[in-house]
Amino acid sequence: MGLIVNKEKINESVAAELVKLCPFNAIAYENGELSINSACKACKICVKKGPAGAITWEDETAPQVDKSLWKGVSVFAEISDGKIHPVSLELLGKARELAEIIDHPVYAVLIGNKVSDFAKELLHYGADNVFTYDDEAFSDFVISPYAAAFYDFIEKIKPSSILVGATNVGRSLAPRVAARCNTGLTADCTILEMKDNTDLVQIRPAFGGNIMAQIITPNARPQFCTVRYKIFSIPKRQNEATGEVVNMQVTDSMKKSDTEIIATEYKPQEIDISEAEVVVACGRAFQKESDLEMARELAELLGGQLAGTRPLVEKGLISPKRQIGLSGRTVKPKIIITLGVSGSVQFVAGMKGSDFIVAVNNDSEASIFDVANVGIVGDIYEIVPMLINKIKAGEL
Secondary structure, rough: OEEEOOOOOHHHHHHHHHHHHHHOOOOOEOOOOEOOOOOOOOOOOHHOOOOOOOEEEOOHHHHHHHHHOOOOOOEOOOEEEEOOOOOHHHHHHHHHHOOOOOOOOEEEEEEEEOOOOOOOHHOOOOOOOEEEEEEEEHHHHHHHHHHHHHHHHHHOOOEEEEEEOOOOOHHHHHHHOOOOOOOOEEEEEOOOEEEEOOOEEEEEEEEOOOEEEOOOOOOOEEEEEEEEOOOOOOOOOOOOOOEEEOOOOHHHHOOOOOOOOOOOOOOOOOOHHHOOOOEEOOOOOOOOOOHHHHHHHHHHHHOOOOEEEEEHHHHHHOHHHEEEEEOOOOOOOEEEEEOOOOOOOHHHHHHOOOEEEEEEEEEOOOOHHHHHOOEEEEEEHHHHHHHHHHHHHHOO
């Protein structure tokens, strides 16, 4: 589909006019044949201003999917370090919100070994049904067996939307399964909305955070997206479980893999600012390592963690593991104090769920003040030492 050359309308004079008309030199006429090469930008000038009917445009007819055959908002439930990963619980809460709009059930798919207790626990967080693939072959995460089980779930249950945590496992698994389903995948969504026609609106920053892109998959099912930890909130655990655990059949073909795990070695526990209840975040205003000492002292006095923005990572002043934002970590502390942070979309997306936001910046027009609960306009080199002294004096 696209530009169509109607040969019966082409002669030497018509061809000459079309060749002259194209601003990209994409039209050629040789040996009585008119052709359009790869330089074409599909601007359609040849269609609009060229000889009538010589070149026409035909839109591609998008394949239609019967959306009525796909029902349910599903969450991939991940087991990490012997427990349900918190992001899976967060997504169950969001799945319930989305499902209520279209009157769909909420599903969870759980793949692992000896997962019955985890499956029952998921029922307390809003899942109507938990579909389990329980086998020794799934003891460790190996991409091929996990993908095969996940795809089997989709083929048999046909969920309309699937939410996956943007963990190491989720980021490996979701693209592979989405490709098998010949459907789209939106990564690192920050907002999810549901249309009445069951189209999932997947919203995420794009073009360096300059715009918020709204992405839908209107002509394919299921709809896949990944969401980072701490973007949504964990729903309250219900005392009574009202759903049902469904044990799915594990076949020999699912277990096949060209990968064999010889041994598993766990790395030492690293600092995770995502779990901190107090965060002090430093921005571009900090120019050298010694400047960070006052921010580090403030964080220690408050029992919190020091974090920063991407410019500080690029300067080598903080570790990438302490970066907040879409290209770093997402945090949701009880309190976050931002120092000299302008408030880019990328950064705000990584911390806007914080309970209380205090912003210090000498630019009264800084966008960080749009999301702050308390804003202080002033020099960080004056404000921070003042805060430290007041905390030490017991005045704060």
